[in-house]
Amino acid sequence: MEGAIVRRVIPSDNSCLFNAVGYVMEHDRSKAPELREVIAATVVSDPEKYSEAILGKANEEYCAWILNPEKWGGAIELSILADYYGREIAAYDIQTTRCDVYGQGNSYSERAMLIYNGLHYDALAMSPSEGAPEEFDQTIFPVQSDRTIGPVEALALNLAKDEQRKRSFTDTGSFTLRCGTCQIGVVGQKEAVEHAQATGHVNFEEYK
Template sequence: MEGIIVRRVIPSDNSCLFNAVGYVMEHDKNKAPELRQVIAATVASDPVKYSEAFLGKSNQEYCSWIQDPEKWGGAIELSILADYYGREIAAYDIQTTRCDLYGQISPFEGAPEEFDQTIFPVQKGRTIGPAEDLALKLVKEQQRKKTYTDTANFTLRCGVCQIGVIGQKEAVEHAQATGHVNFQEYR
């Protein structure tokens, strides 16, 4: 296989998962609103599969919630998008290097995004072949550089009252207590 794995930065705007999938599947970094609608429609169409026990909230509440651009996506949304595109998505956690199965490949260092190959044939043994080794190498390099957000321990400052909080849990508690939802990460 020719090429290298590169990291394409997607703005961390709470819709990064959706825009990353849109980029990988369609080379479009602005797919979040459309993909959020796809997910909501999928969930609404199967209330038995997507029950309150599965979603952590009622089907109807989830469908409204996931269309809010301030809400993050995760495993449920990746699963639905993999079905929607008919592809397996490789999602790497840079902090732990765990792979749950997405990545970009470029034919050469510095190649423009339009040259990126983002979909790979599955090799024998259900791997993506040499691209998988290259992706893991990139993930480990990014882990070493700490280019991830540790949502359990990151430090945030409330943009309204300037109080500092640690981790997503404290931020959610502060938001629920005060109604403040404008946070910035600081170090």
């Protein structure tokens, strides 16, 4: 099989999940506002399925929250977007090299892939070669009868393992961050999120 799996960097602007999905589905890194609307519309239309127990907040409150461009997406949003596009979305976690496939079980015939470092999502694509222009990227892969995407799957996993070896992930339970706005130090994702909510500051940098 010709080509290489490459990581296409998505800007770190709190909408990386949505823009990474936009890139793999439509080669468009600016889909976040539209995809946030899709998620809010899906959630509000089915309050039984998307209850407070699932969302962690009231349905209406969640819809307002996810429309805020400062808020991050995760598993709930990926499963909704898989259904919206009618394709599986595989997310490779660099720290554990685990792959979670959203939309699995719906017999979708195609899959797209993302990679996650604990804080940030980038897009994965098959390129004819490492330095080839992005317009040659293939980001949608046919799902085979064994529910894999064939050799592409091993290449994506190898890339995740390479990134893990380089330690290019953030251990969100114990990492230390400094707020780039006020220079306060926080430990772990929970403290970072609390600080962001209290101050509106979202410019964090990792420090050892």
